[in-house]
Each structure stands twice: as C-alpha cells, then as structure tokens.
Amino acid sequence: MTDTPAVRVRGLRKTYGDTVAVAGVDLDVAAGEVVALLGPNGAGKTSTIEILEGHRDRDAGEVSVLGRDPARAGLDWRARIGIVTQDGADLTELTVREAVGHFAHYYPNARDPREVVELVGLTGKATARIRTLSGGQRRRLDVAIGVVGRPRLLFLDEPTTGFDPQARRQFWALIRQLAGDEGCTILLSTHYLEEAEALADRVAVIVGGQIVADGTPATLGGRATARTVVRWADGRQETDDPAALVATLTRRYGGAVPGLTVSRPSLEDVYLDLIGAAS
C-alpha cells in the first residue's frame, strides 16, 4: 500500500428533490485496500459509489479518486478504474467473448479477453449470446467487463446478487486474486455480511446517507471486545470468562455439556445492532 489514498471523500452530500440520499459522508480507501460498504436499502451506497465513479453529480463535498475529482476527470483517469454496476451494459445480441473484446478496445493496456472470460468462469459460454445467459452468468460477464482494462481501482455495486453459493465462492477467489496478486484497490457494496467478512479489509456501514461505523470486520462496532455468548441445551449466558463458565457447566452436568456453543457476536449481529441504533 502507498500513503496516497485511492479514494478520499469529505462531507459528501447528494439530494434528489426532497430526498437526502447522502448526508455528509467521509470515507478513505487506501491504495490496495478492499473496503465494503454495507447498509440497508436506500442508505445511499449506490449514490455514493456513482459519484466516485463520475457517473453522478454531487451537491457538496470534496471527492478525490486516484488523485482526481471524478466530476472533472478525463479518459486517462477512466481507463484506470473499473466499474461493475447493478444494471450491466446493454449488449444482449453480442456473444460473451465479443462483449469483453469490445470493452477491451477502450483500454490502452487491456487483458486478453479470452483470459478474462476464463477468469470469471465463462469459457463454456464464450460464444453464447448475452441474452441467453442466466442472471448469475450475466453478473460474471459484468465483472469481466469491469476488469478487462486492468483497473487500479474497481467499483463493485452488489456484485454477487443472484449468484449461487458456488459461484459466489468463485467470485470471492477472483476478487482476492485481483486484490492480492495484482494490488487492485476495491470498493464494493453488498448486502451479504459473509461477503464483507470474506473479502474486506475494512467495512463502512452507511445508514440514512451517513457512515455510522467504520472498522475491520473483526472489530466493527466493538465486536472484538463484545462479551462471549455461551449457549447450552437449558440456557444461555453472556460472559467475559467463557472458560470458567464452561468449567462450571461441565461440573454441573458431570461431563459433556449438552448442546454447548461458545460464540462472539457475528458480523451480522453487530451490523443489525448498528443499523437498529441509527434508524
């Protein structure tokens, strides 16, 4: 990672008529970092991401993406970012390989379209027309189009919606490869907590257009220091000393404790608390 942030946002605001979609967002993404934006429907994730992509105007605030203001950046800047939107491109009569090849032409240092099709697991569909793809295959194609230009920064807006579990795991492996081997900075929005946990170095939770928490998946919302919950067949207790409680239970039952589980709050528990407290 270098010291210059890939993304720096201060006081970002966006309204649509009477609706305040983004209400003063501050966000930093370091070069090489994978950051997940989490938040309920309508929280302002897409609006924020689209402003950072240069696809939407802002009302106020400072935004720097790869050192430029997206509202004024040119083609050289655009060639260094990759975008996977919720809608995808409208190219339904092209084949998968044609579509990826078409986008490759826009970039000075594009990847080989065949390699990209392979990377997203669509080789078996390379000559299929886009309109014949399933929803999950279509999203993989969107990812292929997003990465064909070797972006330094990749925006992924709910990238795995509609994926089956196996496709989601394959997609995660692809993202780890892009982030790890190639040092690509990634900002993604998702509704899947396990996706944020699997991929993100850092998670920012946005509610009502404001960031209400920002931290690693392990520490978000005080998760690392939260009390441990011990559950067993006849009870449940929160404790700071789970070993002592389990020892007590073991003595009480004279051996194995039926149905014993020892857990810290999941990322989902913490997230639901955060959005509940904020709304």
Ligand SMILES: Nc1ncnc2c1ncn2[C@@H]1O[C@H](COP(=O)(O)OP(=O)(O)OP(=O)(O)O)[C@@H](O)[C@H]1O
């Ligand atoms: N083009 C638009 N015109 C009017 N209102 C809009 C427009 N786009 C978004 N909004 C409103 O702005 C708010 C934030 O929407 P946004 O799409 O940024 O949320 P989101 O967090 O991405 O939601 P989701 O998880 O449902 O995709 C919502 O209240 C939405 O209805």
